[in-house]
Amino acid sequence: MVGPPSPLSFPTDYPVKVVGRPEDGFRARVHSIVLRHAPALDAERVTERPSANGKYVSISYVLVAESRAQIEALIAELQACDGVMMLL
Structure with a gap:
């Protein structure tokens, strides 16, 4: 469909x-997934920020997406990744 x-x-x-x-291992797992789907990722387009109490961390990427299928595959793999609590 x-x-x-x-x-x-x-x-x-x-x-x-x-x-x-x-x-x-959380950061390494997430980063390896993103690199699998966006191997040309520019390291300067990755930022990391801890929560106010340090209990959580958010890792932000700005990647060059080539297709909708690429985005869908990346999101699906990140959702299945151990330790990922939320995707935005």
Whole structure:
């Protein structure tokens, strides 16, 4: 089944924010997933911010998305990633 046409035109800058607990390996797991789907990611377009109490961390990426399928695959893999609590 084909979904509705995307309101985005590709390639486009696409922001992704991943929130989770700053446990061992969390950042590495998330980063490896993002790099698998966006291997040309510019490190300067990655930011990290702890929550006020340090209980959570948000990692923000701005990647160049080439297609809707690429975005959907990235989101699906991040949702299945251990430790990911929220995606924005």
